[in-house]
Amino acid sequence: MSNQSAAITVSQLKKSYKKVNVLKDVSFTVPKGSIFALLGANGAGKTTTINILATLLKADGGTAVVDGNDVAKKPDNVRKRISLTGQFAAVDDILTGRENLELVSDLRHIKNPKQTVARLLAQFNLEEAADRRVQTYSGGMQRRLDIAMSLIGSPSIIFFDEPTTGLDPQSRNGMWQTIKSLANAGTTIFLTTQYLEEADQLADNVCILNKGVIVAEGTPAELKKLLPHGQIELKFQDHKQLLAAAALLKRYKPEQNNELLLLTANTNGTVAELTQLLSTLEKAGIEVTEFAQKSPTLDDVFFKVINETKEKK
Ligand SMILES: Nc1ncnc2c1ncn2[C@@H]1O[C@H](COP(=O)(O)OP(=O)(O)O)[C@@H](O)[C@H]1O
Ligand SMILES: [Mg+2]
Secondary structure: OOOOOEEEEEEEEEEEEOOEEEEEEEEEEEEOOOEEEEEOOOOOOHHHHHHHHOOOOOOOEEEEEEOOEEOOOOHHHHHHHEEEEOOOOOOOOOOEHHHHHHHHHHHOOOOOHHHHHHHHHHHOOOOOOOOOEHHHOOHHHHHHHHHHHHHOOOOOEEEEEOOOOOOOHHHHHHHHHHHHHHHHOOOEEEEEEOOHHHHHHHOOEEEEEEOOEEEEEEOHHHHHOOOOOOEEEEEEOOHHHHHHHHHHOHHHOOEEEOOOOEEEEEOOOOHHHHHHHHHHHHHOOOOEEEEEEEOOOHHHHHHHHHHHHHHHO
């Protein structure tokens, strides 16, 4: 499939390492300018996929076209258009942040190296630390430097292999902002993650890789629709009220948590049914002290599709 609006087209990709059959038949498309998340457990083959797309590794079968170029036939063209930020930062820690950036600028023969380096140091909040050795940087600072380095030369596609693994929550949020602003500026982002929340926060499209194949794909919202919705959680003052409510709400198949005084009811998700449920309780004089709507998370989808894949075996 050749597709003008696709940044990446992967078709029936296969890869084994000796006996380990990592990618059996992987196909997906990444639209230009979008954020795509390849989701999978540790060892699922995410890095293998990225390395094939970034021309670091050869596939055994299938095709991958990156920015109009087949990775197997035109690897040099692909390399000019992409950048890869690996699972482990590729910074040289004996050099300073500024020296790392200057080194990459030299390698990529860019026009205004000094200006570019200054702009990136500012953009990634590394101005103060610019002339310190990277050894003294925190993990979050090293990641930021790594990304700054990957932006030199304005690649049209950036690969991020597990960009937030090992980061503290604050650095993780900073990374999310960076990725979003890169995408807003028109860059296509391909990221891998084990965290569903990350895919949910960032991605326009998600593919779940499991046992060598894509087991689910769609927008985060589409994937969540695979799960039942309309579960609501009700909290009561005491056990007596909890029991009375459970009896009244039988037709919503309530699940009872005696310790937390919680009842989870399964509604069809409509306002009408919700209103009816609450008025049933009100008429009976039962007071709801807390109320929450439970929306399915991508985590639920992940575990559901992976369990279904297991059952099929
Ligand atoms: N060079 C290699 N030689 C042999 N096996 C490998 C090699 N690289 C990765 N693997 C195996 O392939 C599987 C997928 O690895 P990887 O792509 O790194 O997964 P992920 O990035 O999703 O954690 C794992 O079982 C891993 O042990
Ligand atoms: Mg990996």
